[in-house]
Amino acid sequence: MPELPDLEIFKQYIDSTSLHQEIERAYIKNTKLLENLTGEKLVSSLGGNEFDSTLRHGKYLFIKLRKGGFLVLHFGMTGELGYFKNKNRENPYGYLYIYYKNGYRLVYISKRKLGMITLVNNVDKFIAEKELGPDADKVNKNQFIKIMNNSRGYIKTTLMNQKKIAGIGNIYSDEILFQSQIHPKKKIKELIQDDIETLYRKMKQVFRTAVKHKAIPDDFPASYLIPVRNEKQKCPKCKKEIKRIKLSGRPAYYCPHCQKL
């Protein structure tokens, strides 16, 4: 479930497993995920190289290469990472394999092939080209208020708009709205300043909590929506039934009692 907290966990995973060790070779199984890049170029750039550090912006992960440039990973809907030595941990959906001299490999895994892999020299330039807004976990309160005041439309749609704020997806937008007690289909212009500040506070709190629990929904606090984000489940606060509606074709789950329009 690759949204901001998941990406933050991926970042920590790379940081704790894959930095500062020589890459023996790389292998790309399918070039479909590559953007502006050939498989040959990717493989030759990684071989004999080393990862120095990582950066995250929204749902994108940037891994700095010792010899210059960054490996960029986007995880789509089903992307994940694996770092292991044992062959029986092999995954049929692995696409990019990075083999280290120590016998371990880092694998980019994607069931649905909706992710993206590329190489860039300049992260800020990449962010500008993708027109991404500020990272949702790093944006400050004044920036956030300004972004909201410059938007119209539904609050949920706006929170998920990567060009406004980067990092929030379908699942976490539901959680942020649930914690803020705001209906997903509330129009931004109908929110008062207090609501916007609540959203900002809850957004940060949700990220902090999710990352603390390694982005594993079952470990989230009992007051969280995500572990019970399904129709016919009971609202963690009022125990009434969770409802599902659609916004631009995407499902939104909320509590009609706690989140009034």
Add this chain to the structure above:
DNA sequence: AGTACCACCTGACGGC
């Protein structure tokens, strides 16, 4: 500017 809908891709799940 914002919304709905389609496409991409393919596994998971529920119903019959």
Add this chain to the structure above:
DNA sequence: TGCCGTCAGGTGGTAC
């Protein structure tokens, strides 16, 4: 058990 339709955390493009 098996087939089939529908749905799914992502983004990007189009028509209105």
